Amino acid sequence: MNSAHRTEISALGEFGLIDHLTQNIELQNASSVLGVGDDAAVIDHFGKQTVVTTDLLIEGVHFDLVYTPLKHLGYKSVVVNLSDIYAMNATPTQITISLGISNRFSVEALDEFYEGVYAACNKYGVDLVGGDTSSSQKGFIISVTAIGEVAPDKFVKRSTAQKGDLLCVSGTLGAAYVGLLFLEREKKIYMESPGVQPDLEGESYVIGRLLKPEARKDIVEFLAQQEVMPTAMMDISDGLSSELLHICKQSNLGCVLYEEKLPVAEQMRMAAYKFEIDPTACALSGGEDYELVFTVSQSDYDKLVLNEEISVVGYMTEPEAGVHIITKGGGKHAITAQGWNHMK
């Protein structure tokens, strides 16, 4: 934390703290009828359907404050929820945030966190309309609920992919996971020898992918402009393998994926080699990229190729064919979930 001054949270009290953190909110959306400061917020989506998702982020499980700047954490806490709204083919409009804070946090530390929260709100055009703060005995706890809107029945589920559909992903995969490996390695070195400076030279791409992910608003907007309605869509938070198994199971289909088609950034590939791990394994199983995986009708192929940020990586098959990857060498392997499973 950069702040030279430290203000104890107890100096403001619970209600003073909420006032302090929310005093500069200007509601951006007409749908935000009533924001922070009452028992509940009020939203009017004017005939559209309301989309809602929630995520709980716990220090030591989902993030490590040793290498996560609070501003980035605030930004990411919002983005990962907005990503779920976009994954429904919807537009996020509001968020609520509840925090559990231990007394090692100062008001200035929370200000940094909220700087990131508001930066994400501004970038994505969403309003912070409510929340809750309380103390926690241990660790920082963040609960975000994101709300969005979608024209009636324009939302896209996981369960409606069709046989023969093209399987697509946005952006590049696996870099956030490799970024985590670097930060965990440097943390370990630092814990053993606190004098050693971290060696993250040249790894800003993979580390940025972990610490400052973006939600793929642009992809959802592009698909709408092109009048491409995905047949199924999810965001990639646990890893592509895990998400594909969800889509296949819920749509009662199989799929084939081509290793050579998987979008991986050169920086990720080089970084993976430093850890002597397979870039393809990172792309399949690494989580937290917050890209979108979606299926579209083959007839939409010509529209998709207009966007360099979209890769067609395979296609959907009958369920009996299972879920497979065809390697560059021509081998065929079953895909199993090895995503980031926080319960293990």
Next chain:
Amino acid sequence: MNSAHRTEISALGEFGLIDHLTQNIELQNASSVLGVGDDAAVIDHFGKQTVVTTDLLIEGVHFDLVYTPLKHLGYKSVVVNLSDIYAMNATPTQITISLGISNRFSVEALDEFYEGVYAACNKYGVDLVGGDTSSSQKGFIISVTAIGEVAPDKFVKRSTAQKGDLLCVSGTLGAAYVGLLFLEREKKIYMESPGVQPDLEGESYVIGRLLKPEARKDIVEFLAQQEVMPTAMMDISDGLSSELLHICKQSNLGCVLYEEKLPVAEQMRMAAYKFEIDPTACALSGGEDYELVFTVSQSDYDKLVLNEEISVVGYMTEPEAGVHIITKGGGKHAITAQGWNHMK
């Protein structure tokens, strides 16, 4: 926990656990377009406004598992959020729940918690439509978001009370706080002498008020039937004093409260005497009763007296008059917030 059998959560995995906990959900509301099992839930309030509130409950801060049965905790976690929706004069329709669970919890323990969640959902007619489960390093963490609906502009804020309005509360006040005192006392005795059986004889009323609160759906429905539109409303979670100060500050008014009008249950009064504390102090400052405090126009008085569950306890004044209580002896005292402030 009564269950003889213990199933480790790791035996099911994260997705297996979610399936297990949500497999019997039958959506009750037409507004629940899409429930558990996708990136987000989809809700259609068909022209009504959407109301949203969220609460974070942390073991050791908001509840103590030594004396809180998990089923009651699940029930209460839902009810405290529904109470916020009713306090907006709205009808709750959906909830999402996110849990952070340490490995001391078994699947059977979570089943007990969800029994309470579903019991509350059934009683209040709301659908569980989403959530998230993850591990926690320490303690049980519960984040609930409740969503409701209200006809456009029929919601009731805290800031719109009028000078001269009657100040009303539902039910009785202070009992949950005294229930907490009993449970804390028995916990202390138990910790010092584990062989001693708890002595809670005759205190089921106050303990029930703490462990199994209800949201005042009936009051909101009664007011609607009588066509009484409150001018301001809040639920009483931190204590009447604290809530009154919010309403007065946000409405830019003062108020006068009469001690003799405060609704206190005889069981609470007797229990408070055992702790040698003033029942009026409990009614003013005790939290977690989840009653409603609201203001109405004087012209609605005749309608209010039809309901024994509503007490008129005072009236709203100009702001210069401050916030005061007139005691039974005729004394006049300023009211200050001494509610349950979790940040202290």
